[in-house]
Amino acid sequence: MIVPMKKAHLVVLKEEKEKLFKSLQRYGELMIISEGEGQNSTVYEDSMLNKTNQTIKLLNKYRENKPLFGDYNVVDYSDFSNKKDESLVMLDEIEKCENLINNLKNENASLFEEIKMYEPWKRLEIRLSELKKSKMAKIHLGYVESKYLDSFTNLMNEYNNICDIFEKNRNGVAVFFVNYFEEDNEILEKLKQINYSEIVLPEKDQFVFEVLDELNEKIEMNNTQIEIKNKELSEYSKSITDVEILNDQLLNDKVLKETPYIPTANTVYIEGWVRSDRIERFTESVKKGAEVYDLEFSDPAPDDVVPTYTKNNKFVSPFESITDMFSKPNSKELDPNPVMSVWYWILFGMMMADAGYGLLMIIGVLVLKKLMKPVGKAANLYNIILYSAIPTMIWGVVFGSYFGYSIPGIPYWFAPMNDAITMLLVSVAVGGLHIITGLIVKAVSNFRDHAYFDILSDQLSWILILCGIALLFVPSLKQVAIVMCIVGVALIVLLHGRHKRGIIGKFFSGVLGLYDITSYMSDLLSYSRIMALAMSSASVAMVMNKLAEMVSGGVVGTIFSIIIYAVGHVFNLVLGLLSAYVHDSRLQYIEFFGKFYEGGGVDFQPLSIKSKYIKEIKDENK
Amino acid sequence: MFTNLLFLTDVVSEVTEKAPANNGVLIAIIGACVAAILAGIGSILGVQMCGKAAAGVTAEQPELFGKLLVLQILPGTQGLYGFLAAVLLMLKLGLVGGQVTELSNEIGWAYFGACMPIAINGLISAWYQAKVATSAIMMTAKQPDASGKGITMAVLVETYAILSLIVSILLIFGI
Numbered sequence: 001m002i003v004p005m006k007k008a009h010l011v012v013l014k015e016e017k018e019k020l021f022k023s024l025q026r027y028g029e030l031m032i033i034s035e036g037e038g039q040n041s042t043v044y045e046d047s048m049l050n051k052t053n054q055t056i057k058l059l060n061k062y063r064e065n066k067p068l069f070g071d072y073n074v075v076d077y078s079d080f081s082n083k084k085d086e087s088l089v090m091l092d093e094i095e096k097c098e099n100l101i102n103n104l105k106n107e108n109a110s111l112f113e114e115i116k117m118y119e120p121w122k123r124l125e126i127r128l129s130e131l132k133k134s135k136m137a138k139i140h141l142g143y144v145e146s147k148y149l150d151s152f153t154n155l156m157n158e159y160n161n162i163c164d165i166f167e168k169n170r171n172g173v174a175v176f177f178v179n180y181f182e183e184d185n186e187i188l189e190k191l192k193q194i195n196y197s198e199i200v201l202p203e204k205d206q207f208v209f210e211v212l213d214e215l216n217e218k219i220e221m222n223n224t225q226i227e228i229k230n231k232e233l234s235e236y237s238k239s240i241t242d243v244e245i246l247n248d249q250l251l252n253d254k255v256l257k258e259t260p261y262i263p264t265a266n267t268v269y270i271e272g273w274v275r276s277d278r279i280e281r282f283t284e285s286v287k288k289g290a291e292v293y294d295l296e297f298s299d300p301a302p303d304d305v306v307p308t309y310t311k312n313n314k315f316v317s318p319f320e321s322i323t324d325m326f327s328k329p330n331s332k333e334l335d336p337n338p339v340m341s342v343w344y345w346i347l348f349g350m351m352m353a354d355a356g357y358g359l360l361m362i363i364g365v366l367v368l369k370k371l372m373k374p375v376g377k378a379a380n381l382y383n384i385i386l387y388s389a390i391p392t393m394i395w396g397v398v399f400g401s402y403f404g405y406s407i408p409g410i411p412y413w414f415a416p417m418n419d420a421i422t423m424l425l426v427s428v429a430v431g432g433l434h435i436i437t438g439l440i441v442k443a444v445s446n447f448r449d450h451a452y453f454d455i456l457s458d459q460l461s462w463i464l465i466l467c468g469i470a471l472l473f474v475p476s477l478k479q480v481a482i483v484m485c486i487v488g489v490a491l492i493v494l495l496h497g498r499h500k501r502g503i504i505g506k507f508f509s510g511v512l513g514l515y516d517i518t519s520y521m522s523d524l525l526s527y528s529r530i531m532a533l534a535m536s537s538a539s540v541a542m543v544m545n546k547l548a549e550m551v552s553g554g555v556v557g558t559i560f561s562i563i564i565y566a567v568g569h570v571f572n573l574v575l576g577l578l579s580a581y582v583h584d585s586r587l588q589y590i591e592f593f594g595k596f597y598e599g600g601g602v603d604f605q606p607l608s609i610k611s612k613y614i615k616e617i618k619d620e621n622k
Numbered sequence: 623m624f625t626n627l628l629f630l631t632d633v634v635s636e637v638t639e640k641a642p643a644n645n646g647v648l649i650a651i652i653g654a655c656v657a658a659i660l661a662g663i664g665s666i667l668g669v670q671m672c673g674k675a676a677a678g679v680t681a682e683q684p685e686l687f688g689k690l691l692v693l694q695i696l697p698g699t700q701g702l703y704g705f706l707a708a709v710l711l712m713l714k715l716g717l718v719g720g721q722v723t724e725l726s727n728e729i730g731w732a733y734f735g736a737c738m739p740i741a742i743n744g745l746i747s748a749w750y751q752a753k754v755a756t757s758a759i760m761m762t763a764k765q766p767d768a769s770g771k772g773i774t775m776a777v778l779v780e781t782y783a784i785l786s787l788i789v790s791i792l793l794i795f796g797i
Contacts, residue, residue, distance in 0.1 A: 322770075324770075325769075325770025325771070325773075326770060326771070326774070417710075417713070420710075420791050420792070420795045421792070421795065424788065424792070525785065525788075526781060526784075528784065528785070528788045529781075529784045531788070531791075532703065532706070532784050532787050532788060532791075535706060535710075535791070536699075536702050536703060536705070536706040539705070539706050539709045539710065540702070540705070542709070543709060543718075546718060575695075575698075575702070578692060578695055579699055579702075581692075582692065582696065582773055582777055583777065583780075585770070585773065585774065585777075586773075586774055586777040586778075589774050590774070590778070
């Protein structure tokens with residue numbers, strides 16, 4: 001059922017705006033439509049949300065014993081409505097920790113670079129500061145490419161110079177040599193030809209190995225500090241829930257700040273939609289939020305875009321998500337969900353059609369529900385599968401299929417695998433009933449709009465023709481069938497062109513109306529997918545059983561066959577579920593909704609508490 | 623333990639030894655294989671095409687994984703249809719747990735022909751459905767709530783694979 005909406009006009013004092021908005025959000029009954037003038041900047045919230053999201057990501061890396069299916073966070077509203085200062089402090093602390101770790105890591109990286117620079121001259125037996133203090137000669141450090149090493153030693157021998165060859169790295173071979181001042185330029189000139197590159201190490205009053213020890217010690221110290229900070233972070237990660245709550249609190253602060261309203265000198269004016277069955281609750285929320293207020297309700301004006309809220313019983317409501325995926329019903333039409341849900345349910349069962357699989361679906365959904373504790377839209381999908389398990393089992397019994405086997409002794413109608421033609425006829429017949437249901441729904445809505453001729457020409461006529469064609473297959477009712485078809489055709493020819501001018505225009509339009517038969521035929525044929533899906537699921541099940549039987553025998557064989565049974569059937573079940581879900585939806589959208597559904601409604605989205613990490617907010621005083 | 627698996631080769635060798643006019647079973651088997659192979663190729667290509675697009679989107683928006691998976695698997699059903707036609711033909715010929723009867727060449731070719739609709743249309747429809755599904759994946763990346771519409775658009779392409787499958791099945795049972 002589509003709940004009628006009332007338009008609420010609310011005026012409160014400026015001072016009470018914050019409190020009122022908070023109360024409205026807590027109750028979640030008003031969809032605000034005021035043009036947004038009085039929105040506030042959310043820069044603070046945005047930057048803080050950025051921070052909390054980063055922090056949650058970071059803490060998740062440090063968490064031990066992470067629950068497999070995510071946390072189920074439950075918070076009391078009283079805790080939720082007040083931001084904890086500790087959480088904000090903790091956020092800062094965590095950020096500091098992270099920054100410190102990053103700084104230390106960067107420092108270590110540059111220390112490593114420095115070590116690399118000194119390393120080749122580790123064995124140098126002169127203090128670095130003494131390198132330039134020699135009176136007679138100049139001391140050089142540098143790299144020579146390894147292929148020129150011989151030329152280098154030859155050159156040094158030629159001049160009788162002191163030289164030492166150290167380690168080799170990717171820059172070349174590290175060398176040390178001493179030139180007399182007078183020969184210095186000459187030798188360097190010659191060294192240039194063998195690509196010698198000079199290195200100048202910083203002047204320090206230390207040996208190279210001492211410098212290296214010092215650097216290593218520094219890295220060691222940094223590492224212990226990183227270790228400490230890491231421990232701190234993993235300690236913080238235990239209170240990740242606090243950060244998650246903070247995130248959601250900020251999210252809702254942002255929602256509140258973005259809520260539009262119309263400010264006057266001393267008051268604030270808000271306009272919005274309220275469900276007509278929730279007016280009392282809404283009034284209560286206003287009372288709690290503001291001491292002085294003026295509240296009026298009005299009916300929607302003809303040109304208002306009224307949001308749609310569909311309210312159905314526990315069985316139908318999960319299926320609303322299927323309709324919403326196509327299009328939300330508009331506020332002026334009949335709610336298609338009660339009819340659609342029953343047909344979705346029936347067709348889903350026909351496509352799966354295996355009693356064993358139905359049982360597996362029930363067990364699987366109940367187990368997953370227990371583990372994942374889905375809420376909102378995700379929960380709908382679980383419920384759809386859970387409910388659809390029942391027709392799956394029923395059709396499974398009808399077709400005598402239990403995990404692809406038939407149980408002897410239990411009577412069944414027919415097996416699709418052995419009797420494809422009957423299956424095709426049954427599929428199309430069920431499709432015909434589905435289409436007729438769609439036509440009846442449209443007829444009811446036309447009746448509501450007093451469009452009686454539309455009922456005769458567009459719905460009743462086709463219902464007669466479709467039933468007539470079906471009855472042609474029953475020999476004893478052939479006469480009745482022919483009469484029904486003729487009446488249907490006559491209704492179309494006579495009435496389809498009723499809006500056209502002139503008798504000729506009316507007649508041609510009426511005859512052209514018969515052309516719709518092609519679209520009805522293609523719609524009917526489309527239901528053959530039920531047969532295709534039921535048979536493909538049944539044939540995979542059968543093949544898996546055959547494979548398992550082939551390998552069975554002996555201990556190893558039995559183990560193999562059990563594996564094939566388990567994996568094969570689960571694979572087939574998952575694939576079958578997906579196909580049934582997708583194709584059943586398509587049959588509803590194109591074949592069924594095409595007959596009557598308008599859609600194009602706007603979702604009713606009241607100002608309410610949004611949550612990303614919190615699954616449930618307990619609020620007893622609401 | 624696996625001796626049962628060898629019976630297919632027995633059938634083939636038995637049939638090939640017979641006079642050339644009775645090669646029907648062999649021709650029919652080739653038809654079944656072609657149906658499974660071509661439709662399978664269509665699905666392979668289709669699912670990989672959508673998979674690449676979906677993987678790209680998942681990198682940016684991991685929370686869409688569930689919705690994208692449904693879209694990715696859509697072109698995968700054609701492979702299943704080809705497989706179904708092949709299995710039904712094997713059942714009809716008695717290759718799976720039955721007695722193989724000798725067939726004339728004409729009947730063999732008739733079975734071969736019966737396999738062609740789903741073989742060819744399975745291949746082509748999977749390929750083009752994948753193109754629609756890829757676009758739907760892109761649409762879902764921008765508007766996660768529109769995934770249902772994307773699914774419907776892609777499923778429309780599959781209708782023709784289903785019709786071909788029905789033709790194949792009816793022919794297989796009819797011959």
